[in-house]
Amino acid sequence: MSYAADVLNSAHLELHGGGDAELRRPFDPTAHDLDASFRLTRFADLKGRGCKVPQDVLSKLVSALQQDYSAQDQEPQFLNVAIPRIGIGLDCSVIPLRHGGLCLVQTTDFFYPIVDDPYMMGKIACANVLSDLYAMGVTDCDNMLMLLAVSTKMTEKERDVVIPLIMRGFKDSALEAGTTVTGGQSVVNPWCTIGGVASTICQPNEYIVPDNAVVGDVLVLTKPLGTQVAVNAHQWIDQPERWNRIKLVVSEEDVRKAYHRAMNSMSRLNRVAARLMHKYNAHGATDITGFGLLGHAQTLAAHQKKDVSFVIHNLPVIAKMAAVAKACGNMFQLLQGHSAETSGGLLICLPREQAAAYCKDIEKQEGYQAWIIGIVEKGNKTARIIDKPRVIEVPAKD
């Protein structure tokens, strides 16, 4: 490990300065002696979770390994109780340990810059990694590692400004989550890359295996869709040719508001959402990231024990971004459920009678809305969006 940084470490630290202030004020390169044209997002040709190997390709690559081995798989036993190893397609690995009944719950993620503010980019990257733990109902992270690639195209000056800001954002988000960054790896690479590893050691009752949906459950989503559309639209403000495609449906002010709402949303932890999953007896959840709402809903549906299907009726979308997506034709596939999200919300199966209370509670605690977006029906473990879903316009917070 190259910088196992206990310098990044301090369990009892107050969040100070930076955080909220920097959220409100847009990143100004010139305030850091960088050229006014500096844009972090230009240090990669792909953005955010759009960088993933496509879901079908990945299945093919991984399945090439599966055939040899599946026959030999065995469920490990601990204290004579089978603890399932949890894996493919779900948000975390869950590994039974040698130590009485404990499990290691672990996840990793990394991707490319999606916003131009390095501090916010660090926060988003950290929130995005943690989100996989939260999707399993795990609320406490024991350790974070940071994975960082510095772009070969950055000047020394750019690097010296940007990388510490990213690190600080990542670390502040970890502190907000009650955990610490103790190390990581950093390399140079053509594209700037940011990510991490989140690990927790816990009792089996601390996580929720996401396979217990039953007919009659409802589906709740805890953050609006449209982050990818918003960050793209924001970049197009500087690109007249692109801007012309959307300027009839949206103003520059709308786009700036949507961009800030997206940054705010992506940097928000799904931790309260995870904690409330226990209180309201969630039957399972996943977080919405690179494969879009429908991609992740389908994966979750495929893992259910009962013969159920997920039907999605409502799409909460950052205000105006549905119109932008429509104006771009087939590009985002937002309303089809395929637009990639970064650090998206949790999609949670809740007992019907608990869902409204869940949404009310999360709004009370955090000041952010959650939405009932669909229902669980009898079916063959698939997910779909109805023909004409209702789009819920989600305004900027302030």
Next chain:
Amino acid sequence: MSYAADVLNSAHLELHGGGDAELRRPFDPTAHDLDASFRLTRFADLKGRGCKVPQDVLSKLVSALQQDYSAQDQEPQFLNVAIPRIGIGLDCSVIPLRHGGLCLVQTTDFFYPIVDDPYMMGKIACANVLSDLYAMGVTDCDNMLMLLAVSTKMTEKERDVVIPLIMRGFKDSALEAGTTVTGGQSVVNPWCTIGGVASTICQPNEYIVPDNAVVGDVLVLTKPLGTQVAVNAHQWIDQPERWNRIKLVVSEEDVRKAYHRAMNSMSRLNRVAARLMHKYNAHGATDITGFGLLGHAQTLAAHQKKDVSFVIHNLPVIAKMAAVAKACGNMFQLLQGHSAETSGGLLICLPREQAAAYCKDIEKQEGYQAWIIGIVEKGNKTARIIDKPRVIEVPAKD
């Protein structure tokens, strides 16, 4: 997490086929329907651990964070015993857990292709990540995650051949180490990237904090140096201009042998070396990777509790690679201790009276030599190589 692959999982699997056979036979692209000119190492402009952010730059970037926080650092207490958080510059993070006396020992690493055989590249990447655990005396890994970036420049065909081979090599190495790969992340990126995350949950007596060197100890190295020189020289066989610089000191046959020795060495686990650290009361260790022998020796020296210095007298080097390095002038700085290694040996501080027995035992168990390369003197926590170190030529195994 994108492919939490329990398909990659199978705790009770025998190593079968592939492994040894593929080690002996060079990778033939045409046997996989790829063009004869296919070279995995061309999918990145930097190789192996040469990709790291320079040590001094990294210190500067990380230290920018340190100043704010160091005052608030506190050592966590568990059962009223302070468990130090271990971090910066060492090989693993060690994190005290909420669960009675247990610690999470964790490390991550990723880098670029260093050899052209995808299966061997996977094995090397896995051995390299695990090596950080072994350097701390941890012999059992509870979980591995795989980090993979598929090059944007690979054709679909190349991708479909190469990625499953890399995955299989990584997985076979994990199995050899008695652990399993349960998930990871894969993205597309200009350069092909391979790495992982290794985690163990253990009692404090299962790891060795590397800070107990005393005057009179000796330094043992468990693998020869020169892996970077060997993989470069091997690529130069196809590049007449480069080859001309070294052909007076080395034959093509010498280089092929050195390359195979290097592959063999890099894919070998430091696990027995770690196990014997306990038996022979090691005072601390590190593994030799991107910062070269001297870089890592200096970091280890800086972390000692006593006022000691490390003095290195002997340099075991893969046969002929010292001559190649000399013929290349200042390029590798091999004899100065700065040549990057990938998945290098452990550098171990052992009590003087135990070192010979340690070396004998490792050779008996594994069939590979280890070398006493230096001594621990009174000093100011630095490390150096003497003026004219003795170069020990380490021949290919077969």
